[in-house]
Amino acid sequence: MPAEALVPTSAEEAARLYGDGEGVVVFAGGTILLPEISAGRLKPERALMLHKSGLDGISTDGGTIRIGAMTPVSALVGGPSELISRFAENVGDGEVRRSATVGGNLCATAGVGAQRGDLGAPLIALGARVRSTGKGGERTEPVEDFLAGDRSGRLVLEVELDAPSGKWGAETLRRRHAHSYAIANVAVASNGGGLRIGVSGVGPTAVRARAAEQSRNPDDVLRDVEPVDDAVASAEYRRKMLPVLLRRALDQLETA
Numbered sequence: 001m002p003a004e005a006l007v008p009t010s011a012e013e014a015a016r017l018y019g020d021g022e023g024v025v026v027f028a029g030g031t032i033l034l035p036e037i038s039a040g041r042l043k044p045e046r047a048l049m050l051h052k053s054g055l056d057g058i059s060t061d062g063g064t065i066r067i068g069a070m071t072p073v074s075a076l077v078g079g080p081s082e083l084i085s086r087f088a089e090n091v092g093d094g095e096v097r098r099s100a101t102v103g104g105n106l107c108a109t110a111g112v113g114a115q116r117g118d119l120g121a122p123l124i125a126l127g128a129r130v131r132s133t134g135k136g137g138e139r140t141e142p143v144e145d146f147l148a149g150d151r152s153g154r155l156v157l158e159v160e161l162d163a164p165s166g167k168w169g170a171e172t173l174r175r176r177h178a179h180s181y182a183i184a185n186v187a188v189a190s191n192g193g194g195l196r197i198g199v200s201g202v203g204p205t206a207v208r209a210r211a212a213e214q215s216r217n218p219d220d221v222l223r224d225v226e227p228v229d230d231a232v233a234s235a236e237y238r239r240k241m242l243p244v245l246l247r248r249a250l251d252q253l254e255t256a
């Protein structure tokens with residue numbers, strides 16, 4: 001276990017103890033970190049343990065939904081967004097979902113043989129924003145920008161999104177196994193004339209498929225997304241299936 005454990009009891013204290021994040025490993029649900037420590041791949045010197053930080057919970061404030069970074073993935077199932085719920089219920093199994101957190105899902109990097117961070121797809125499709133602190137102070141930015149940027153030195157505090165009011169579609173491809181990781185996830189949402197497309201499970205982070213949003217041509221999803229090879233599926237298979245999944249998700253918008 002870590003040589004030094006920091007246990008904040010408020011969000012403010014968590015931000016202060018985190019500082020610029022230098023040399024600090026953030027511990028949320030530990031579903032990724034604990035196996036890494038057990039396998040000897042990670043030996044943290046200083047750990048920021050968030051379990052008492054109060055950074056959990058879902059609230060609705062006017063038309064804005066706020067999801068604390070320490071909210072367990074299980075709390076999103078049947079929660080305020082049907083689209084997010086649809087992806088949350090596929091993360092791991094019940095035991096994993098009760099420990100796994102939203103912040104941990106957003107900050108997850110690719111595993112040894114699989115991609116992670118499934119929630120990125122619905123969060124991008126719904127135009128969610130991430131509030132984080134660390135180097136350079138607090139900032140709020142779209143999920144896709146947070147994921148595309150340098151996440152080291154950032155402590156995620158919460159995710160916020162406008163209460164969903166439009167139509168959505170979702171497709172996931174995975175093997176039949178309780179612990180299976182996704183081969184690909186596609187989430188689409190339309191509000192008024194605008195369309196947003198999020199893709200996860202095909203590479204190290206979730207991505208917004210802007211070209212396909214503009215053209216509405218499912219093949220254009222590959223202009224923004226670069227599928228990878230891993231133990232779950234080949235890049236080639238993912239490249240073939242992604243446009244199919246996107247076409248099906250877009251069809252759901254038509255029929256919703």
Ligand SMILES: Cc1cc2nc3c(=O)[nH]c(=O)nc-3n(C[C@H](O)[C@H](O)[C@H](O)COP(=O)(O)OP(=O)(O)OC[C@H]3O[C@@H](n4cnc5c(N)ncnc54)[C@H](O)[C@@H]3O)c2cc1C
Nearest residue numbers: 028029030031032033092100101103104105107117118156
């Ligand atoms: C059997 C099994 C099945 C799984 N299946 C899936 C799946 O289907 N889909 C999927 O997406 N994932 C899956 N996972 C991976 C993992 O459970 C989830 O991604 C989970 O949401 C990670 O959250 P956590 O709180 O456990 O993260 P942790 O293990 O606590 O942390 C993960 C990473 O995020 C960082 N971190 C955590 N919280 C913050 C924060 N607030 N600010 C900054 N950095 C932070 C940590 O420092 C670490 O680098 C699975 C894991 C297991 C063990």
